[in-house]
Structures are given as C-alpha cells and as structure tokens.
Amino acid sequence: MQAAVGTAHVTHGHIHPPPDTFIKKYIFSQDHKVIAVQYFITSGLFFVLAGLLAEMMRAQLASANNTLLSPTTYNEAYSVHGSAMVWLVIIPILTGAFGNLIMPLQIGARDVAFPWLNMFSFWLFPPAGILLFGSFIWGAPEAGWTEYPPISLEQSFGTSMWCMAIFLIGVSSTITGLNFLVTIIKMRAPGMTWTRMPLFVWATAVTAFLSFIATANLSAALLGLLIERTFGVPFYDPAKGGSPVLWQHIFWFYSHPAVYIMILPAFGIVSEILPTFCRRPIFGYKAIAYSSVAIGLLSFAVWAHHMFTSGLAPWVQLPFMILTMIVGIPTGVKIFSWVATLWGGNIRLTTPMYFVLGFLSTFTFGGITGIMLASVPADVHEHATYFVVAHLHYVLFGGSVFGIFAGLYYWWPKMTGRMLDETLGKIHFWLMFVSFNATFLPMHWIGLEGMPRRVSTYDPQYQDTNLFISISAFVLGASMLVFAYNAIKSTISGREAGQNPWGARTLEWMIPSPPPYYNFDDIPVVLSGPYDYGKPLPYREIKADLSYKPIV
C-alpha cells in the first residue's frame, strides 16, 4: 500500500503550494484549469471578432454588385476571418482550452508535466491575436488564410504582422503539444493503461503529436516568408529564382495535419458524450482509439491534395488522391462506431447530446464532400469555387464548432460548478443547426454551378441564393447570442451542478465541481475501462501525501 502511495504521489511532477496573490492565481496562473478558462475567454473574444468579419462578408455578398466593402477590404476580411478562425479560435479552444481543462483530470494527474511552459504558451496567444487583428491598421493580408506567395510578398506590412502572429501561435502550439504528450505518457494515474484511457485523452494524445511535429514545419515556412518579405532573400519569388510551389508544399505539410488537429479533439468530445447519454459502453473502443492514430499518421501523407491545380505531375496526383480517400476509412470506422453506440442505447436527449447528433449529421456530410474533392478530376472543376467553401465549413463548423459546443454544454458544470439552462441550450441548438445548414448547404450548389470563391462581386444569376445565404448567416450569428445569454445567466443564477450531474464515469466527474487546486485529494487507482455502465465505478482511491515538497 505504501509503495502504491509512493508511485501515485510522484506522478504529479511538480509540487508547490497553491498561489495566494490575484496575479498568480488568475493572470499568470500555472494551474491547468485556470489556463483552460483563460483560453476559453480569449478564444471566445476572437471568435466574436472573426464572426463579425464573416457577417461583413455576407453583408457585402447579399447582392451581386454591392459596394458596401471595397474589393481590398473584402480580401482583408476573408483572409483575417480564416486565419483567426483556424489559429485563434478552433485550435486554441480544442487543444488549449479543452485539452487543458479535461485531459489532466481524465488521466488522474494533478497538473500537466510542465506547468510553467503551459502558462508561457498561453501568454504567446493574446499577443498573436493582437498582431493579427491589429494588422488592419497597416493593411491586413489579402491572400486568404494560406497567404500564397508571390502575392503575399507584395502586400503591405500587415502580412509581416500575420507571419509573426502565426509564428507565435506555432510556437505556442508546439510547446503545448510536447507538454501534453509528456503528460499523457508519464503522468497517468496508477492502473490507467493505454487501453483504459478515455477516448478524449486518446484524441488529445494524437493531436499533441501532430501539433508538435507538423507545427514546426509551419514555423519554418513562416520564417522563410518573413525573411523574404523583410530582407528580400529569395525563397518563393519566381522572379528571383525561388519557387512559390515550395511554400505550398511546406505550408500544406503543416496545414493538412492541422485539419486533424482541428477535428480529432472534437471526435474525442463526441466519444465522451455519446456513451454517457446512451448509458452503454461505447461501441468499438479500440477501433475508435486506433483509428485516431491511423488518421494522425495518414495526415502526413496527403498534403498535396490541396495542390492538384498547382501543376503537379499526374503520377504525383494519383497516390495523393488514393491516400486521401483512404483517410475516409478510419473516419468511417469512427462514424459507424458512434452510430452503433446509439443503436439500442437508452438515449437521453440533453443539450450536449443534441450537439453531438448535429455533429454526426453535418460532419459526415462534410466528409462525403471531402471524398468528392479528393478525386482529382472533380477537384479540378470544384477548386476555387464555393463548393470548397461549403465543404470546409461543413467540416470545421459542422464538425469542430458543433463539437466545441457539445463539449462546452457537457463540461460547463465541471468548469464552473453550475448548470447551463437546458431550454435555452436547445433553442440555441435548433437556431444554430437550421441556420448553419441554410447558410452552407446552398453554397454547394452555387459552387458546382461555378460561383468562384474569394470575390466580392459575382454574376447576378447567383443573387437570390446569395441573399438567402446572407440572411441565414445573420441568423447563425444571432444564435450565438442565445449561448452568450445562457452563459451569463448560468454564472449568475445557474443551478448548482454537484460533482457528477450527467452520471458519467470518467475520472473528472469523481471530484467536486469546479475541481480543487490539486484536482485529486486522494490518488485514484484505475481498475478498468471508463465506459462500463451498470458496473461498479472503475476506480478506488488511496490516501495521498499532500505536503508540498520543492523539486529542483
């Protein structure tokens, strides 16, 4: 027994007393739960700003030859909207916020492996946001979120600010990735083997691996772009012997895995919520876990499918087309496992469950259009049309953002100690789900008919559909106000949640809400997997020694 206490005791890595000053407690906090809340608040703010840019674009596109925004402003709006949504909203919320909040709790750790680095990587993030949105002062980037050279070489100083912003995010993401990976490998509670880990932890592990492998490439590409823009050193400029396609190769070698950084944690969230509200073990635990690993590995071998129209030789295109389609297999394994979990489940239709069901339908649809785009002949036709815009939003909004809201409604009680209002949550869901589909579904049609993306005016034949899309987009934006109201209402007068309001079985629900500073007063010892509903709880506790010992 004593030996077990010893092993358990050392798993928390750093030991120091709880912070006592306001600054150490809430600003420069090293507690993973506080850092998670910091991420939620900052990313939430950037979500509002990036969303307002989208509404500006839809206002411009409401009629065919509108002059509300100048072409330049329109270009700046979509470039910053895309960059911000990817790097300041979806990735930080899924890894920085959810990863920080949930992963250490689910593995029974007292914190992440390197709390100081965790704080450091959060504090790289607000300056990045300020740089990105501040670039409007000097003229924001205009070449989309991918900033292809040579266009990006000729833009104003704002593009250099974009480079620095994304570089900071890249460093932050790399550090968080290696921190999480060490935490998951080294700090799991006694008895928590790899196959007893909750599926969200599996997803976070693969995401962390992708973050720190892929993001380093992005840093290299950005460094090159920044050097070329500042010192005129030729890498990408064809006029000086460089190659613009080189940027595309390195950029997509990051950004394709990044697509899975943006969806795998959402898969993890769905895999946690489904069994809880179906009251039965998740179907195919190992299949879901290993398919995440398969997706992670495949993600490095498909980057050139973003470059089918950049003049690649056909013998290069073919393997990338096949490999891209193969990604559909592990993803399909997940989808079918989730549906099989629903089958015969004792389903409780709570708000998190609504969002999960919304996720399943919209993400699957986005996956299918992904297979269409993977096919080279189809891609040549669909590339640079609204079809791609529609596909991307079905995956990143219908997938990631629905997953984020599912996770928010699910873990809100754990994070704040109070419940969100279920009725308001369901109103939020239906408004969001209907207006989301009304916004992005018609984009498939106008895309296939040939309406190009990234233009501020268009042929009047698309006028009626675009007006409909714009009105839906405003409703979609407004639906977020319901959530904001719900969040404020819950903070002021929400019902007390208690430690396990949903009757879930993973470790984070075994401690009070919100969790105390050291998470676990007594060290949990894990005895079986996390999803065996109807059996005794899968853990026991042993008394821990909580005296504070400094470690050099």
Added chain:
Amino acid sequence: MATHALTVDDATYQEVRDQRLLGFLFFLISDVIIFSSFIYGYIYLRSTVMAWPPPGIEPAALYMAGVNSIVLFGSGATMHYAMEFFKHGDRRKFVGYMIATIILGLGFLGGQAFEYFNLLHAGTSWPSSIYGAAFFTLTGLHGFHVFIGVIFLITVLIQAQRGTYTQQRYFGLTAGALYWHFVDVIWVALFSLLYVWK
C-alpha cells in the same frame, strides 16, 4: 552543495527527470523538423535550376568548412569526456573539458564568421541568389543554434560550479550535452548537403 535538492526522495526525482528528459527530446525532435523543412526547401530549390550554384555565384569552399567541421566534432568529443568525468566525480577535469568545449564552439562560430566574410567579399550575399538564400539560411540557422548552445554550456558550467548538480542529479548537464550533440549531428547533414554534394 545544494541542500534543497536532497529534500525530495530519489524516486520522485527520477520521475521528474524522466518527464523533463522526454520533454527535452520532443523539443529536439521539433527542432529536427524545422531543419528538415529547410533542408527539403534546399533540395527542392536546387532541383529547379540547371546549375548549382547559379552561374556567376561563388560557392562556399569545402576545405574551410572541413577545418571548421573538425573543430565542431572535436567539441563533441570534449563534451562527451566532460560528461564522463562529471559522472566519475572528477570535477577538475570536468571543468577543463567544459571550457575546451566552449572554446571550440566559439572557434566554430569564428570560422563561420570568417567564411561569411570571404563569401560576402566574393559577392555571394544572402539576398543575391537562391544559392545565397539557401546557404546562409541553413548555415545561419545552425550557427544560431551553436551560439545558443555555447550560452547553454556556459550556464551549465556556472551552475555546476555553484553546486546545483550532484553526482546523482544533473539533468541540466544532460540536457546541455544532448543539445550539443544534436547540433553536431545536424552539422553532419548540412555539411554533406552544402559542401560535399557537388
């Protein structure tokens, strides 16, 4: 002798050291990826042109880089011995070999500065052509790593002299040595790519 290091039991120390070591290895892997991206870029750019270096551009000299490489690999050897002497408790030789490593590292940087000076004199500058761009970026990135490494080793040496490390607990020294060997290994790749590959 730092007394605070002794307040934690050895099992705890080993757990923490293992975490830090793993974290540091992951950091080095991400650094390898950054170099790989630039190396990939080098090969890609080189494959797009007929002649390398492009006509009229003076290439970097093999013999000078060769001498410099011997200096750098020598510093890897002295680092190895410094580590061994530390483990065996020979503090005097440890300090000697550490100083030798730092001096050899500085020597490498000096050699690189000399090489840069010659190249710039011959008209091969950073923005002059894709050859200059690729050469100065890769060697500059490596030189920057050597520079950071020298500061790292000086810090480690000062900490060792202050008694931060004991014969059982010396993670900072391990990290410094790993980083130094990593810089060495990267140089093998860069040397073959930039100088030997004609």
